[in-house]
Amino acid sequence: MSNHERFTPHETTQAPVDRAILVAADRGRGWGVVESLAELERLADTAGAVVVATLTQKLSAPDPRTFVHKGKLEEIAQTARDLGATLVIFDDELTPSQQNNIEGAVPETKIADRTALILDIFALHATSREGKLQVELAQMVYLLPRLRGLWRHLDRFAGGGVMTRGPGESQLETDRRLARKRIGELKRELVHVAGERELQRKARVRSGIFRVSLVGYTNAGKSTTLNALTDADVFVADKLFATLDATTRTMELPEGRTVTVTDTVGFIHKLPHSLVEAFKSTLDEVREADLLIHVVDGSHPQAFDQIAAVQEVLGEIGAADRPALVVFNKADAMEPEVRAQLLARYPHAVVCSALTGEGLDTLRERVSAEAARQALTLTILLPYDRGDLVALAYEKAQIISEEHTVEGTRLVVRASVQVAGHLEPFAEHRRTVTSEA
Ligand SMILES: Nc1nc2c(ncn2[C@@H]2O[C@H](COP(=O)(O)OP(=O)(O)OP(=O)(O)O)[C@@H](O)[C@H]2O)c(=O)[nH]1
Ligand SMILES: [Mg+2]
Known part of the structure; x- marks a missing residue:
C-alpha cells in the first residue's frame, strides 16, 4: 500500500x-x-x-x-x-x-x-458545435442519477444546514424532468447538426471508396499521422484528448488509387460509457471502416495495456470485427530493444514515426495491400428463398446498400474474393476495385 x-x-x-x-x-x-x-x-x-x-x-x-x-x-x-x-x-x-x-x-x-474528470476535459477541448453538444449530452446523462447528491453538495457549500435542506422531492423531480427534457433536446439537435457530415459519409459509402479510420489511445499520434499521410492540418498537442472531432481526408496510395482516411476521438482506459454513447455518430466512421489503422504510442511503457483498452472500446462500439493494422508510432523515441519487443508480440505491425516520416511508405504499402485484398464490389439480387446468402452477406461482406424489390433483396456489397465467389451467381453488376487491373 x-x-x-x-x-x-x-x-x-x-x-x-x-x-x-x-x-x-x-x-x-x-x-x-x-x-x-x-x-x-x-x-x-x-x-x-x-x-x-x-x-x-x-x-x-x-x-x-x-x-x-x-x-x-x-x-x-x-x-x-x-x-x-x-x-x-x-x-x-x-x-x-x-x-x-x-x-x-x-x-x-x-x-x-x-x-467526471474525463467529461471535464472533453468539455474543455470541445470546439465544434457538434462536439460541444455531444459532451453536454454525456454530462447530462452522467448527472441525471446524481442530482440529489449534487443538491446536497451545493447546499452545504452555500452554507446551508447540514444535509437537511435539500430541494425537497418536488424540486428534485422538477430538476430531473428538466434534465431529461434537455437530454431529449440535445439528442434531437445532434441529429440535426450531424446532418451535413452524415450526408458526406453516406456519399463516401455509396462511392465504394476504400475507407480507412485511424483509431487509438489518446496521445498516440493519430492526428499527427493523418497530417503526415494527407494534407490535413488537424490540431496536434501533447495533451490528452486534443482532438474530439472527426476529420476525413483523401490519400493517394502508391499505385494511384485514392482512399479516405479519418482521424477521430481518442480512447482511454475506462472510457466513460456516456461518452461512447454521445459520440456514437462520430464513431460511425470507425464502425464502418474498411480498415482500421490502430495507432499505438510504441514509446509508451503501457503500450500493450493501451492496445487492450482500445480493443475494448472497439468492442463496445461494435467495431471489433473490422480489419485492423497495428502501427507502432513514435519510432524515433523508441529504444531498439523496445522495438524488438513490440514486433515479437505483433509481428505484422508496422513501426513508424509520424514525426520524422520513417516507416510511412511501408504503412502506405500495407494500406494498398489491404485495399487490394478486399477488392470486389458486387450488386446482387438474392431471391427471397435465399435467406442463407443474405445472412452470409451480412456476416462476411460489407453491406453498402439494401433494397427490397419484387424479385428479391438487392444488395450492394463489398466482399473478399472468397465470399464474392458464393454471391457471384446472383450478381447483376460486378466491379473490381483493384486499380490497374
Ligand atoms: N516523438 C514523437 N512524437 C510524436 C510522434 N507522433 C506524434 N507525436 C507527438 O505526440 C503528441 C500527441 O500527438 P497527436 O497527433 O495529437 O495524438 P492523437 O493520437 O491525435 O491524440 P488525441 O487527439 O489527444 O487523442 C504530440 O505532442 C505529437 O507531437 C512521433 O512519431 N514521434
Ligand atoms: Mg488527435
Whole structure:
C-alpha cells in the first residue's frame, strides 16, 4: 500500500487551482494501480488541478457503499485537511450512492471520479458545435442519477444546514424532468447538426471508396499521422484528448488509387460509457471502416495495456470485427530493444514515426495491400428463398446498400474474393476495385 504526499512548491496566489487527492483501489490485476494513477494524474493536470497526494487501498472489490473502506475514508478526510485539498478524485466511476456517502464522510472537499474528470476535459477541448453538444449530452446523462447528491453538495457549500435542506422531492423531480427534457433536446439537435457530415459519409459509402479510420489511445499520434499521410492540418498537442472531432481526408496510395482516411476521438482506459454513447455518430466512421489503422504510442511503457483498452472500446462500439493494422508510432523515441519487443508480440505491425516520416511508405504499402485484398464490389439480387446468402452477406461482406424489390433483396456489397465467389451467381453488376487491373 503506497501513500505518498507531495507538496507543490508554488503556493496558489494566482487563479484558484484545485488541490487534488487521487484515490485508487489496488485490485492486484489488470492495469497496475501505479500506472492507472499516473494516468489519472495526467488527466487531473489536463483539467487544471494540482495533485497533492495519492492514496491507494488493496481491495478485491470496491465497497458498494463507499468504494474504499471506512478507515481509508477517514484517512482521506484527514489528508485533505492537512494538505488543504479542495478536491478528491477516485480512479473509478463511483455509483451515485457511493458518491453521496463519500460526500458525507469527507465533507469539506468536492468529490469527483475519473468519469467526471474525463467529461471535464472533453468539455474543455470541445470546439465544434457538434462536439460541444455531444459532451453536454454525456454530462447530462452522467448527472441525471446524481442530482440529489449534487443538491446536497451545493447546499452545504452555500452554507446551508447540514444535509437537511435539500430541494425537497418536488424540486428534485422538477430538476430531473428538466434534465431529461434537455437530454431529449440535445439528442434531437445532434441529429440535426450531424446532418451535413452524415450526408458526406453516406456519399463516401455509396462511392465504394476504400475507407480507412485511424483509431487509438489518446496521445498516440493519430492526428499527427493523418497530417503526415494527407494534407490535413488537424490540431496536434501533447495533451490528452486534443482532438474530439472527426476529420476525413483523401490519400493517394502508391499505385494511384485514392482512399479516405479519418482521424477521430481518442480512447482511454475506462472510457466513460456516456461518452461512447454521445459520440456514437462520430464513431460511425470507425464502425464502418474498411480498415482500421490502430495507432499505438510504441514509446509508451503501457503500450500493450493501451492496445487492450482500445480493443475494448472497439468492442463496445461494435467495431471489433473490422480489419485492423497495428502501427507502432513514435519510432524515433523508441529504444531498439523496445522495438524488438513490440514486433515479437505483433509481428505484422508496422513501426513508424509520424514525426520524422520513417516507416510511412511501408504503412502506405500495407494500406494498398489491404485495399487490394478486399477488392470486389458486387450488386446482387438474392431471391427471397435465399435467406442463407443474405445472412452470409451480412456476416462476411460489407453491406453498402439494401433494397427490397419484387424479385428479391438487392444488395450492394463489398466482399473478399472468397465470399464474392458464393454471391457471384446472383450478381447483376460486378466491379473490381483493384486499380490497374
Ligand atoms: N516523438 C514523437 N512524437 C510524436 C510522434 N507522433 C506524434 N507525436 C507527438 O505526440 C503528441 C500527441 O500527438 P497527436 O497527433 O495529437 O495524438 P492523437 O493520437 O491525435 O491524440 P488525441 O487527439 O489527444 O487523442 C504530440 O505532442 C505529437 O507531437 C512521433 O512519431 N514521434
Ligand atoms: Mg488527435
